[in-house]
Amino acid sequence: MATNTIIEEKKESAFESSLKSNDTEEQIDIWFYRPIGYQIALFCAKVGITPNPVTIVSIFFGVAAGILFYYQELWINVIGMLLLVFANSLDSADGQLARLTNNKSRLGRILDGAAGDFWFISIHIAICLRSQNEGWSALIWVPGVVAGLSHVVQSAMADYYRNVHLFFIKGTSGSELDNSRDLQREYDQLSWSKNFGMKLVARTYLNYTNLQESFSPHLQKLLALVRERFPNGLPQELVRDFRAQNKPLMKYTNILQFNTRVLFLFLWLFIDQAWIYFMFDIFILNPILIYMCVSQEKVSRHFYQQLTHPSENKYANI
Structure with a gap:
């Protein structure tokens, strides 16, 4: 037994x-x-x-x-x-x-x-x-493309914020958080004549990472600061506090990922109104994306201020 x-x-x-x-x-x-x-x-x-x-x-x-x-x-x-x-x-x-x-x-x-x-x-x-085929004009491609672009940004930012959270609670070994500066160096070392395939992939991924960083300026300042100040790992007190404030935001990253959108996609298919999926992506998921980004930036500003004004807070001796 x-x-x-x-x-x-x-x-x-x-x-x-x-x-x-x-x-x-x-x-x-x-x-x-x-x-x-x-x-x-x-x-x-x-x-x-x-x-x-x-x-x-x-x-x-x-x-x-x-x-x-x-x-x-x-x-x-x-x-x-x-x-x-x-x-x-x-x-x-x-x-x-x-x-x-x-x-x-x-x-x-x-x-x-x-x-x-x-x-x-x-x-x-x-x-x-x-x-x-159901009688819609070619204009249906407009919401189709807008929803597609929205999906790219939604997925990119949800994935990014998940990896930021993992970086703070597990460190570099537990996350897949990249930054454009390191990726740019790797990209520049590749040759179009000798490494065409890898350079094309690297360019695509660099653009993807630039997109993520452009939507999170305050988070970029915080990440740059903690990487500079704590190269050997974050203090447990900071990890604990960041986790407590950031964990509630993870539910929004989950909503913007696969499961929620697919459950609703299946619903629209069952009632033979697949076009509604585009409206759902644009008018429901995009506001959630905006709220998620604004909330994450608020958390990032808070911890950046805590770390840059140590005389006013509990991280003074870190």
Whole structure:
């Protein structure tokens, strides 16, 4: 009996080690996607499959799902929904596999971020074409494109703020937080003639990171300050206080990620009103994005002021 308990505890510990952090995980992920992803990750580790091929396979399933949303037959849409769920399970598995096998890479992070973009490009194109078949004019592409651009910014900032939170509570080893200055140096070292593919990928990722930083100027000042002042790790008091103030904002990053938008997408497909998804993206998720960014900047200003005016606060001796 005791042996079985120990085995179960080890399995639970191994599963938890495959997660980023309970602070940033959604309940749907913990209950559904992460357990499935964990089993896929264990299988891949056993047969020697690395994370990047898993990510690439997820792109094919996600794009296929989007194509199936073009059709008005509900049963075809349901197949697309199942494919999209499986694609996200694979997307969960690649990160869990990377953490379990300690096989993390910059390329893997770029692929992981690009996977969702490919899925939703396919979905947006399919909905636009579907709407035209239903009698909409070509003007449907206007909200389709606006919603697509909104999705890019929403996902980019939600991912960024999650990694900022992980950086503060786990340090550089527990997050995937990059900065444009380091990425620019790496980009400049690559040659278009000798490293065309990698330089193109590096340019894309640099633009992506510049976008994230442009939306968070006060956060950039705080990050620059803590990296300069605490090169060997943040003080536990600062970690504790930042976590307490920043953790409530994680629910907004979760809303802007996969699960919420897909649940509503499935709803619109079930009632054969797929075009509403664009309105949801533009008029519901964008205000949440704005509130999230404003709130994060407020938190960043607070801690920057605390660290730059030590005589007035408890960090005076840090």
